[in-house]
Amino acid sequence: MGENKRLEYKETINSNTFLKTVSAYANYGGGKILFGISDDGEILGIQDPVEAKLNLENKINDSIRPVPEYALEIQEGDIISLTVFEGMYKPYMYKGKAYKRNDMATIEVDRLEYSRLILEGQGQSFEELPALRQELTFSRLEEELVRVLEVEKLDKDILKTLELYSERKGYNNAAALLADRNDFKGVDMIRFGKDIDEIMDRESVEQVSLLIQLEKSMGMYRKYYQYEKIEGVERRTIEKIPEKAYREAIANALVHRAWDVKASIKVSMFEDRIEISSPGGLPAELSADEYVNGQISILRNPIIGNVFFRLKYIEKFGTGILRINHLYRNSIKKPGYKVFENSIKVVLPVMEELGKFTEMEAVVWRQMQGQKEMTRVQIERNTGIKKDTLLRILNGMIEKGFIQKTGAGRGTKYIRNVSTDN
Secondary structure, three states: OOOEOOEEEEOOOOOOOHHHHHHHHHHOOOEEEEEOEOOOOOEOOOOOHHHHHHHHHHHHHHHEEOOOOEEEEEEOOOEEEEEEOOOOOOOOEEOOEEEEEEOOEEEEOOHHHHHHHHHHHOOOOHHHOEOOOOOOOOHHHHHHHHHHHOOOOOOHHHHHHOOOEEOOOEEEHHHHHHOOEOOOOOEEEEEEOOOOOOEEEEEEEOOEOHHHHHHHHHHHHHHHHEEEEEEOOEEEEEEOOOHHHHHHHHHHHHHHOOOOOOOOEEEEEOOOEEEEEEEOOOOOOOOHHHHHOOOOOOOOOHHHHHHHHHOOOOOOOOOHHHHHHHHOOOEOOOOEEEEOOOEEEEEEEOOOEHHHOOHHHHHHHHHHOOOOOEOHHHHHHHHOOOHHHHHHHHHHHHHOOOEEEEOOHHHOEEEEOHHHHO
């Protein structure tokens, strides 16, 4: 196994740089360091591993504050294994600095991350901190609680039950985010034309309740991605992008984003897709693969999440991506998920039903997705479809209006007809 975020190799114990990684593992999710292995995985072993093991133990105990929980053992080949466990008393510091793992590198945390570590060490999160503004009103939240939960009115007892208020600390940040007015950023929505230089419409919703932000976001979606079609005597609503998928993505962005980051959720609307970018990246304990595959969910804002759950804005925790993917089960275009260090992007494409393509046309269409243009040779190489068969498929797709052909001879190229996306 090669080095990764949770595994680091060290040839010797001579350098103290490993102590930065000990700090990182104790602060974020734990990990292992193997001494006596080169960067490319060659087993070298450690001379006098018993003495070296004692030396490592002294270095950790003398240099990391507070001392983290760890285990040292000598393995076959005179390799020393150091396992560091994530601690409860964060931040764990080396020479007065706290560290984290960034892929396979160990780096110092910034001021924001350091503040979060302090909160974690105190058993708190940002949404639990007392709100700076304590004169709050909750008319919109009350409307929804009356409508969905059939309460008579919103009082202090219900706010306490929802963990939005306590007699000792007053309102917390979660309460402020659900209040009618607050001081937080919100959702910035832009409808683009042919490219990002052509802005057709824009609406920013900020310093208001998350419930209003969700409502306004849904209104912008319905304006551009839903229309009514009359079939006989019936009027039917057509969704270019599934409303439930968009609602799920927006609700999850509001629930899971890092609210201590002074940035808006960005909703970019194009003819063929919607991109939703949420500030904050993933919680340190959650890997990109676990997030994308919907295997596990770590709720960054459980108080807000609980209110959204009670109001039926979100369903079961941790299944958002699975539900979005299920809504696209019959579409050639699939949702996309991109995880960056400080943000997460969800891409919801305009639906393309499999039913309008033959099986072989669908194979070609998928290969052309995301490509400006492709030659017949490129498509042949990517799909494995023989030349004569592929030409028949391409000509059939041209006749149906799915694709267009440009150029001639060796310069012939095929382009997807974006009008079929609708």
